[in-house]
Amino acid sequence: MPKKFLAELIGTFWLVLGGCGSAVLAAVFPYDNAAANPLGLGFLGVSLAFGLTLLTAVYAIGHISGCHINPAVSFGLWAGGKFPGSGLLPYIVAQVLGGVIAGGVILLVAGGRPGFELAGSNPLATNGFGAHSPGGYGLLSALVIEVILTFIFLLVILGATHKQELSAIAGAPIGLSLTLIHLVSIPVTNTSVNPARSTGVALWVGGEAIGQLWLFWVAPIVGALLAGWFYKAFFASEES
Secondary structure (H helix, E strand, O other), X not given: OHHHHHHHHHHHHHHHHHHHHHHHHOOOOOOOOOOOOOOOOHHHHHHHHHHHHHHHHHHHHHHHHOOOOOHHHHHHXXXXXXXXXXXXXXXXXXXXXXXXXXXXXXXXXXXXXXXXXXXXXXXXXXXXXXXXOOOOOOHHHHHHHHHHXXXXXXXXXXXXXXXXXXXXXXXXXXXXXXHHHHHHHHHHHOOOOOHHHHHHHHHHHOOHHHHOOOHHHHHHHHHHHHHHHHHHHHOHHHOO
């Protein structure tokens, strides 16, 4: 477990640093002329950044811990009979710690630019709804999209890893699915589907970022549990 704990911490650190870091540091550039934005990544670039960090993490630590790097994934794999309940707490603690450390690094780096401040609706790429949704979407929209997208994400993970011959290439469909999830939902919630990713930056921002954090724990975990139970009930019999 110590090796798995460390792997999950590092993997989640990398996911939050790569994904949220791209949103904070590179989504809009140059900073003083956002309308021109000749070099900024935009939504597409940030979506790819999240997908690429997950894809690379799968191959870096997948053989050690399974590369959950997401409490919702751990819950979903447990519900699907793929992960022991005894591993939930240490995995989730490692994931949250990795996310929080990454959030601190992003804040430290971003703070090195004159004029930077934790302002706007989504500072440090935090998640939110209502006034803190990039597109102004309300609570119900945020809840529905986070549950459904996490449900599909877990189905992709369970399907891509259910046979040995598929496991070797599992990083590609899993990473691409996270990219697609971000393309769909960045305007709605700034995309979570991962409580550790949300917590890792929200704790540094405080205020409403923490006040709305509950949704980004509840919705992804509910979606993941539903996916795990669904997969176990209807698809597991097809596995070799």
